[in-house]
Amino acid sequence: MGSAIATHKRARVARRALALAVLALLGAFALPASALAHASLVASDPAPGSRLERAPDRIELSFAEPLAPRLARAVLVDERGRALAARTVVAGKRIVVFPARPLARGGYRLEWSTVSTVDGHTLAGSVGFGVRAPAPGSTGAAAATGPFDVGGVLGFLGRALLYVGLVAYAGPLFVAAALGAGTPGRWLVPDTLAPRAGCDASALARRRRAVERLHARAGLAALVGAVCVALADATRAAGAFDSAALSDFLLQSRAGVGRTAVVAALALALFAPRRGPARQLFCLVAIAALALSGHAASADPQAIAVAAVFVHVVAGSAWLGGILALAAAWWRELGSEGPLRRALVPAVLEPFGLVALPAFLLVVVAGGANAALSIGSPRELWESDWGRVLLLKIELVALVAAVSAVHALVLRPRLGRSGASTTTERRHWRLVRGESWIALPVLAASAALAGFALPPRQVQATAASADPFGCVGCPPRAPDPGEIAVADHAGPVLVAAWLRNASRQRVAFELRLRDLRGRAWDSEPRVSGARALAQCGPGCWTGTARVTGGELAVTLADRSAGTGRAPARAVLPASFDPGGARRARRALARAERTMRRLPAVAEYETLTSGIGRPVATRYLLVAPDRLAFRFSTGGGGVVIGPRQWRLLPDGRVTSGPYYGRFRSASWFRWSAYARYVAWLGATATTVRIALFDPATPVWYRLEIDRRSARVRRVRMIAPAHFMTQVFTLPRRVPAIRPPTDAFPVPAP
DSSP states (O other), X not given: OHHHHHHHHHHHHHHHHHHHHHHXXXXXXXXXXXXXXXXXXXXXXXXXTEEESSOOSXXXXXESSOOOTXXXXXXXXXXXXOBOOEEEEEETTEEEEEESSOOOSEEEEEEEEEEOTTTOOEEEEEEEXXXXXXOOOOOOSEEOOSTTTTTHHHHHHHHHHHHHHHHHHHHHHHHHHHHTOSSHHHHHSOTTHHHHHTOOXXXXXXXXXXXXXXXXXXXXXXXXXXXXXHHHHHHHHHSSOOHHHHHHHHHHSHHHHHHHHHHHHHHHHHHSOSSSSHHHHHHHHHHHHHHHTSGGGGSSSHHHHHHXXXXXXXXXXXXXXXHHHHHHHSHHHHTSOSHHHHHHIIIIIHHHHHHHHHHHHHHHHHHHHHHHHHHSSTTHHHHSHHHHHHHHHHHXXXXXHHHHHIIIIIIHHHHTSXXXXXXXXXXXXXXXXXXXXXXXXXXXXXXHHHHSSXXXXXXXXXXXXXXXXXXXXXXXXXOOTTEEEEEEEETXXXXXXXXXXOSSSEEEEEEEEEOTTSOBOOSOOEETXXXXXXXXXXXXXXXXXXXXXXXXXXXXXXXXXXXXXXOEXXXXXXXXXXXXXXXXXXXXXXHHHHHHHOSEEEEEEEEEOSSSOOEEEEEEEETTTEEEEEETTSOEEEEETTEEEEEOXXXXXXXXXXXXXXXXXXXXXXXXXXXXXXXXEEOSSEEEEEEEETTTTEEEEEEEETTTOOEEEEXXXXXXXXXXXXXXXXXXXXXXXXXXXXXXXOOO
């Protein structure tokens, strides 16, 4: 009879825990959604890196979304880093800076920072330009990538206090609700302890009041941490402790409103009646506000990201909060022998296990979904600071789970047997106490993750939040999983495409058109096999097209291409294997090894900007350190090891040191630009692969001989730099000597 009642109670607890999990999940999906948004730079005048012949009277930056006037900043500095007097106007999506006096000759940088009105993330960068001088470097748009980026050290300490306090306060409330105990004190100090431990009811009542006071202090700690986080984040966003700017962040931006809501919800939870669901509901509101004002608010898809964070924190609070509450309530008793400690097993530990196991499973599932949305690819776990902190958190969570499994599933069943050793019992209780010490670093790691401005995937997406090219002169976006990035040119217009398979014979595409200066080209193109195009921004077009012959042709009208002749046409490869990246990398590595081992290679290269006649160059490379070349426009050169000779168009020859020491093997370094690799296909004789490096940016297409692994042809596309290279083997290894009367390479 007793076992049947116990089984019924366990089933009822499991149903309550499952119901709470389902409610948490439904509540997360019911939260309002919004699009991915950062106040990132999309254009500047002057353009980054430009050299001006006349000093500008204004510098204008355009951003992806409206700016908070008191939170956007821009400072004009010279080459020495000295701030110059200027007037700054923030209006709508623009920052306009008017120098107080005409700029002298030299290089300048406009350093800026913005705060997203959606997620509160601070983005910063600089735009460099020169006045009759070279421009200094530009960062375009950059998101900070450290654990102290959001709110600094005070923000990290406040988040650590908030996370520990919130988990220690909300967790026992959720466990008590799942067990039907009413309050944390009723769960941690149940009435069933009195007959089992041989203590009177008054002693248990005193212990219950002490536990409730300790629980209230955890809630107060969470409230203090939430206030510190709100003030630190607001001060960081405002740049100073200014009441008007703080109010602008906390009351007018979504991130600030979320932080304010966390404070309000925790305060209401502390003053809510102890009995009833009010305190649990206010804790759920606080967790929802955290999810909506953190990284998940700017993730894509947002609904899944917010749901994952919400469920992860609720389940983590029940699991880790229960562990911390058990240790805090019975710390002394867990370390000393006696009937009270033995009575804790059936009265407290076993009921908590019915909630802890499903909570842990939800932590793993929701945490895995959140990690997948944050890191983008597994290598970010060890290549980025954010990923390394996440990896540490995963290891700590696994350690807590292992400790819990050992004492609950291995050692605890032995305690009920007759003749259980003292060593087994001591080890069991030592592990029960020890897992609380591991839970605290887990929460510290969570606070560190929240301190990063953006996770890796969102850092990569920041520059592309409004435009895949980020801004004029900024890098294009990375391809999404299943996509490839390829490019060609139509006259002087760079045509970049992100392609993915839509069906067996159709591809979905996103086109970006850029002129020689990197500006968006808005004239609508014609795409072969596409019925209609939709504009996705300046110089951006999307659609689907039927692929014929494995290629996608993009045609621009003659006035759009600026040639004044026939319409300009770019031909893009559109047949590819979305899962062939590994195979393509192997082919690339083999081809590079083969080309570097060849004793001699002849190369014919054509280079154009899309306007006028291309420049042709013939090269001869002889291993290990000799190079000779001739230009179609006249002139050429010879390089032998550390020295070079230049043949001028008028026939004169000059000589001097080479930059470093030339090695013919260094000529074949395509893997340096293989950030993203795609398999375009293969025939009986040829393998075709595509490379893409957003940082340069540059797009490569290589044709490789399938049998010999030699590179036959290379197509390279970069802004205003369109090049084709054809490699052949000379019939014999040529002799390259310092030029005298005879030059070793004939003109193209």
